[in-house]
Amino acid sequence: MRETCSPKEQCPSRLFLAVPSSMGSSEQVWACPARGTGRGVRRQTGIFGHGSRCQHRSTAMLDVPFLPFCAFLGTLGLLCVAMVGTWCQHWRGGFSLDGSSRTFNWHPVLMVTGLVVLYGAAALVYRIPNTWSGPKLPWKVLHGSLALGAFILTVLGLAAVFCFHNSQGTPNMYSLHSWMGLGTVLLFSCQWAAGFGAFLLPWAPTWLRALYKPIHVFFGSTILMLSVASCVSGINEKLFFSLKNGTTAYKLLPAEAVFANTLGLLILIFGVLVVAALARPSWKRPDSNSPDSRQPLLSGER
Numbered sequence: 001m002r003e004t005c006s007p008k009e010q011c012p013s014r015l016f017l018a019v020p021s022s023m024g025s026s027e028q029v030w031a032c033p034a035r036g037t038g039r040g041v042r043r044q045t046g047i048f049g050h051g052s053r054c055q056h057r058s059t060a061m062l063d064v065p066f067l068p069f070c071a072f073l074g075t076l077g078l079l080c081v082a083m084v085g086t087w088c089q090h091w092r093g094g095f096s097l098d099g100s101s102r103t104f105n106w107h108p109v110l111m112v113t114g115l116v117v118l119y120g121a122a123a124l125v126y127r128i129p130n131t132w133s134g135p136k137l138p139w140k141v142l143h144g145s146l147a148l149g150a151f152i153l154t155v156l157g158l159a160a161v162f163c164f165h166n167s168q169g170t171p172n173m174y175s176l177h178s179w180m181g182l183g184t185v186l187l188f189s190c191q192w193a194a195g196f197g198a199f200l201l202p203w204a205p206t207w208l209r210a211l212y213k214p215i216h217v218f219f220g221s222t223i224l225m226l227s228v229a230s231c232v233s234g235i236n237e238k239l240f241f242s243l244k245n246g247t248t249a250y251k252l253l254p255a256e257a258v259f260a261n262t263l264g265l266l267i268l269i270f271g272v273l274v275v276a277a278l279a280r281p282s283w284k285r286p287d288s289n290s291p292d293s294r295q296p297l298l299s300g301e302r
Helices: 051-061 065-091 107-121 136-168 177-199 206-242 255-278
Strands: 015-020 024-034 036-042
Touching: 015 255, 024 065, 065 107, 107 136, 107 177, 107 206, 107 255, 136 177, 206 255
Parallel strands: none
Antiparallel strands: 015 024, 024 036
8 A cells, every 4th residue: 555645744756736626615635656545624714714914915905004004194194184265266366355266265265174184183182102102181282182173174164055055145055965965964963062071071981081082083984074074076066166167177177177176085095094094903002991081171180
């Protein structure tokens, strides 16, 4: 009877062929010039038993450090603000407070800056590694302040568009864009007020904060995506209204249309990347049971 080498033996000239079988295993067939052929079964997960290793390699390749990612995201956000300002200045006539179309131009600039870029920055505060140790209260204040700044810019953006509509006799709140935008702002205001009351004021008990925290996180991402949808739909609506009657039609894709469409895509990419960063488990701030992590802003503790 011919002797065969086992799978555990080291044979430099042995050749392997992994043949898949049922129940998630692979059958390994080997051939050795000195001892003939043999068969063995190895129980491993994945195709041919290499699924876990391939998955580990792909995960390692996607493991981007947070700070370079954050720098890229900040650059993308600033690019969105610069592009919306350039669009309104170069193609839409600039800015003014006289109730004309130049007053309207404040609306997209303030909305993109506040409701998307600054709001996204506020959402990512707790993903900064420096916030994972030491007092949490300063980061709470920074998070709330950035969100408040975003809300103020958003309200000013709404005031600009209402001022323009009223001075021109244009009806308010008739389009899907306006419904979606106002609904997002109202939801944002409720989110900020509830977060301030739950996490910064002294009367909220610990169990209430623990109960509300996942709700706050969920609606934070939801509001950002609604903001992105509102801004993109607003850009599209403005192009439809503007590129007609003596100008190059939107369907012919003039330079302004290409520029504004690119701006909309960049805003969408920015929102998706922020939500992806919020959902990444390795970038989340570890939960802390220290008293400081539950300390409100206006408490008597020192």
